[in-house]
Amino acid sequence: MAPAVIETHALTRSFGPRRGIIDVDLAVEPGQIFGFLGPNGAGKSTTIRILMGLYHASSGAARVLGLDPLGDAVELHRRTGYLPGELAVYPRLTGRQVLDRFGSVRGLRDTRYRDQLIERFGAEIDRPTQTLSKGNKQKLGLVLAFMHRPELLVLDEPTSGLDPLLQREFVALLEETTADGRTVFLSSHDLDEVQRVVHRLAIIREGRIVVTDTVEGLRRHAPRTVELTFDHEVDTTALGRLEGVQTSESSDPRHLLLTITGPVAPVLRAIAPLDPVDLLARPADLDELFLGYYRSTELQEV
Ligand SMILES: Nc1ncnc2c1ncn2[C@@H]1O[C@H](COP(=O)(O)OP(=O)(O)OP(=O)(O)O)[C@@H](O)[C@H]1O
Ligand SMILES: [Mg+2]
Known part of the structure; x- marks a missing residue:
C-alpha cells in the first residue's frame, strides 16, 4: 500500500x-x-x-x-x-x-x-x-x-x-x-x-x-425504521429486548415503530409470530446516525 x-x-x-x-x-x-x-x-x-x-x-x-x-x-x-x-x-x-x-x-x-x-x-x-x-x-x-x-x-x-x-x-x-x-x-x-x-x-x-x-x-450501520400494524393487541417486550432495537409506541396501540441498528434477521424472526397485518420499512438514515454522533454526551444525558 x-x-x-x-x-x-x-x-x-x-x-x-x-x-x-x-x-x-x-x-x-x-x-x-x-x-x-x-x-x-x-x-x-x-x-x-x-x-x-x-x-x-x-x-x-x-x-x-x-x-x-x-x-x-x-x-x-x-x-x-x-x-x-x-x-x-x-x-x-x-x-x-x-x-x-x-x-x-x-x-x-x-x-x-x-x-x-x-x-x-x-x-x-x-x-x-x-x-x-x-x-x-x-x-x-x-x-x-x-x-x-x-x-x-x-x-x-x-x-x-x-x-x-x-x-x-x-x-x-x-x-x-x-x-x-x-x-x-x-x-x-x-x-x-x-x-x-x-x-x-x-x-x-x-x-x-x-x-x-x-x-x-x-x-450499513445507520438506523433503519420499521413500522408495524396489528389488528390485535400484542406483547412487544421481546422485540424491545433484541440487541440494536429500540421500540417506540405510538398513541395507537396497534402501531409500533422500531429503530434497528443491528442485524435485521433476528428482528424479522421476532416479528413474524406477532402476526402483523402490515409492515413499512424505511431505508437506512445516515442523517440520523450522523446527528447521533453530533449530539454531545451532555445533551444525550438530559
Ligand atoms: N487558539 C486557541 N486558543 C484557545 N482555545 C482554542 C484555540 N483554538 C481552538 N480552541 C478551542 O479548541 C476547541 C476546538 O476548536 P476548533 O476551532 O478546532 O473547532 P472546529 O471544529 O473547527 O469548529 P467550527 O466548526 O466552529 O469551525 C474549541 O473548544 C476552541 O475553543
Ligand atoms: Mg473550524
Missing part, C-alpha cells in the same frame, strides 16, 4: 480542560477525498492547523506528505493547497496582488490554470480583500489553494458561503483533482454534501474521533 498522505497518531493539543483535540488518529490515502466532520468547536480547525504547521501539538505525531509539518513547513506549503477557515490575507491588497504574491513564492509561472479558476468561480480579484463578502473571499481562497495544482489540498470548510451553483462547480473541481491522483482533505458540517463526494470520512466530537469509515460502511 502506498504510504499515507496524512497520518496522525494520538495527536493532542490542549488549550485547557475540555478544549482542543485528544488522541486524534487519521490516515488519508493518496487519491482520496477524505471528509472531516464535526459540530462547532469539535476540533476540526485545530487538527488542520497542526497538519499545516500553524499550531504545534501538545503530544502525538503528524506527518503530511511524509514531512514534519513544523520542521518542513516551507516544502509542505509549496506542495499543499491550504484553505483556512477564515481567509486573512493582506487586507489592503487586491485579490490579484495576493494571487501574484503567492504565485511568485510558489514559483508559479504558467497562470493559465489560475485564470481558468478565477473565471470558473467568478472570483472578484480587483478589489482590496478586506472589502470582499464572505463568499467572494472564499472564492479567492479556493483559487489560492488550487492554482498551483498541489498534490494535496487541505480545505477547512471550503463550501461555506458558496451558493449552490458554485458548490456544484467545487464538487466538479474535487473530482478532477482526484482524477489526477491528487488528494483532498476537507472539513465540513454538511453531511449531505460530504456523502456525495468523499471516499472516507471521520467524525470528530469534543476533540475525539468518534468514527472513521467509508460512506457505505456508515450506511
Whole structure:
C-alpha cells in the first residue's frame, strides 16, 4: 500500500480542560477525498492547523506528505493547497496582488490554470480583500489553494458561503483533482454534501474521533425504521429486548415503530409470530446516525 498522505497518531493539543483535540488518529490515502466532520468547536480547525504547521501539538505525531509539518513547513506549503477557515490575507491588497504574491513564492509561472479558476468561480480579484463578502473571499481562497495544482489540498470548510451553483462547480473541481491522483482533505458540517463526494470520512466530537469509515460502511450501520400494524393487541417486550432495537409506541396501540441498528434477521424472526397485518420499512438514515454522533454526551444525558 502506498504510504499515507496524512497520518496522525494520538495527536493532542490542549488549550485547557475540555478544549482542543485528544488522541486524534487519521490516515488519508493518496487519491482520496477524505471528509472531516464535526459540530462547532469539535476540533476540526485545530487538527488542520497542526497538519499545516500553524499550531504545534501538545503530544502525538503528524506527518503530511511524509514531512514534519513544523520542521518542513516551507516544502509542505509549496506542495499543499491550504484553505483556512477564515481567509486573512493582506487586507489592503487586491485579490490579484495576493494571487501574484503567492504565485511568485510558489514559483508559479504558467497562470493559465489560475485564470481558468478565477473565471470558473467568478472570483472578484480587483478589489482590496478586506472589502470582499464572505463568499467572494472564499472564492479567492479556493483559487489560492488550487492554482498551483498541489498534490494535496487541505480545505477547512471550503463550501461555506458558496451558493449552490458554485458548490456544484467545487464538487466538479474535487473530482478532477482526484482524477489526477491528487488528494483532498476537507472539513465540513454538511453531511449531505460530504456523502456525495468523499471516499472516507471521520467524525470528530469534543476533540475525539468518534468514527472513521467509508460512506457505505456508515450506511450499513445507520438506523433503519420499521413500522408495524396489528389488528390485535400484542406483547412487544421481546422485540424491545433484541440487541440494536429500540421500540417506540405510538398513541395507537396497534402501531409500533422500531429503530434497528443491528442485524435485521433476528428482528424479522421476532416479528413474524406477532402476526402483523402490515409492515413499512424505511431505508437506512445516515442523517440520523450522523446527528447521533453530533449530539454531545451532555445533551444525550438530559
Ligand atoms: N487558539 C486557541 N486558543 C484557545 N482555545 C482554542 C484555540 N483554538 C481552538 N480552541 C478551542 O479548541 C476547541 C476546538 O476548536 P476548533 O476551532 O478546532 O473547532 P472546529 O471544529 O473547527 O469548529 P467550527 O466548526 O466552529 O469551525 C474549541 O473548544 C476552541 O475553543
Ligand atoms: Mg473550524
